[in-house]
Amino acid sequence: MHYITRLNSNLIITYHPAVMKRELDIVVLSDVHLGTYGCHANELLNYLKSIKPGMLILNGDFIDMWQFRKRYFPKEHIQVIQQVLKMASRGVKVYYITGNHDDALRRYSDFSAGNILLRDKLILQLAGKTCWIFHGDIFDLFIRYSPYVSRLGGKGYDLLIWLNRSINKLRRAMGLPRMSFAKKVKYRVKEAIKFISDFEKTALQLAAEEDYDYVICGHIHRPIMRTEEVQGKKVTYLNSGDWVENLTALEYNWGRWSIYEYDETDYQYVNPRLFVKEVLEEDEDAVATRPSMEEVYLEIVSKPVSGKQASS
Numbered sequence: 001m002h003y004i005t006r007l008n009s010n011l012i013i014t015y016h017p018a019v020m021k022r023e024l025d026i027v028v029l030s031d032v033h034l035g036t037y038g039c040h041a042n043e044l045l046n047y048l049k050s051i052k053p054g055m056l057i058l059n060g061d062f063i064d065m066w067q068f069r070k071r072y073f074p075k076e077h078i079q080v081i082q083q084v085l086k087m088a089s090r091g092v093k094v095y096y097i098t099g100n101h102d103d104a105l106r107r108y109s110d111f112s113a114g115n116i117l118l119r120d121k122l123i124l125q126l127a128g129k130t131c132w133i134f135h136g137d138i139f140d141l142f143i144r145y146s147p148y149v150s151r152l153g154g155k156g157y158d159l160l161i162w163l164n165r166s167i168n169k170l171r172r173a174m175g176l177p178r179m180s181f182a183k184k185v186k187y188r189v190k191e192a193i194k195f196i197s198d199f200e201k202t203a204l205q206l207a208a209e210e211d212y213d214y215v216i217c218g219h220i221h222r223p224i225m226r227t228e229e230v231q232g233k234k235v236t237y238l239n240s241g242d243w244v245e246n247l248t249a250l251e252y253n254w255g256r257w258s259i260y261e262y263d264e265t266d267y268q269y270v271n272p273r274l275f276v277k278e279v280l281e282e283d284e285d286a287v288a289t290r291p292s293m294e295e296v297y298l299e300i301v302s303k304p305v306s307g308k309q310a311s312s
């Protein structure tokens with residue numbers, strides 16, 4: 001998705017996404033975790049500024065109230081909130097669905113203010129299909145998981161991400177590729193994998209029992225889209241991922257769902273005035289009349305080449 005228009009062979013303009021917004025029916029985001037070191041607020045801000053959805057669904061853990069510290073809430077995190085409010089004021093319907101890290105809001109569920117609607121879950125009818133949307137932490141009740149996994153949402157995990165970022169800054173300065181600790185810790189552990197698969201299975205199972213066609217969650221920070229047949233019913237499980245590690249969103253447009261993955265190059269803006277025109281190809285006459293090195297030497301030194309032979 002690059003907004004590139006070729007005006008002529010020498011000039012390429014890359015449009016800033018803010019100028020050309022992508023129109024979408026629905027966008028689902030989850031696990032932004034504003035207020036934590038791990039949150040990629042700048043990237044999310046780029047993404048939000050590049051889209052024009054009819055509906056924006058924040059599917060839980062948008063603001064991390066567990067780790068909410070007054071001393072860590074940087075400018076970019078506030079800008080994300082401002083951008084969402086701006087979108088709401090421009091007519092985008094914003095559903096704020098509560099998660100376990102913003103469960104303090106659950107006591108206000110079903111509160112609405114203009115285009116901003118606070119909910120614990122959302123059911124949508126899309127093209128004759130029923131979509132069941134909620135954060136997914138309720139499955140923690142069903143799935144017994146190891147202390148390793150339960151720690152993933154805690155302070156230690158946030159510290160790990162902070163450490164990971166600091167190390168990556170250093171690695172980048174040394175010209176080394178970035179590495180992800182968090183991903184390693186999370187995915188390399190067998191129990192975590194089992195937890196994820198149990199989570200997905202539970203969601204599919206419950207959705208089939210409740211007669212939903214789609215079940216859309218967040219919580220486990222793993223973007224995916226999978227369709228299974230459960231008890232003779234076709235159910236699709238979707239997960240919007242997160243803005244800590246994966247930088248993903250679910251997009252619904254033209255009657256179908258897709259996973260958007262953030263790509264830095266989509267947001268690079270180069271001022272066309274800064275472009276240097278391509279060097280014109282040398283025409284053969286110019287090459288033929290170009291003086292030899294000896295001639296240039298003579299021009300400068302005015303003495304024949306002696307000793308070392310100048311190469312031509």
Ligand SMILES: [Mn+2]
Nearest residue numbers: 061099100219
């Ligand atoms: Mn969660």
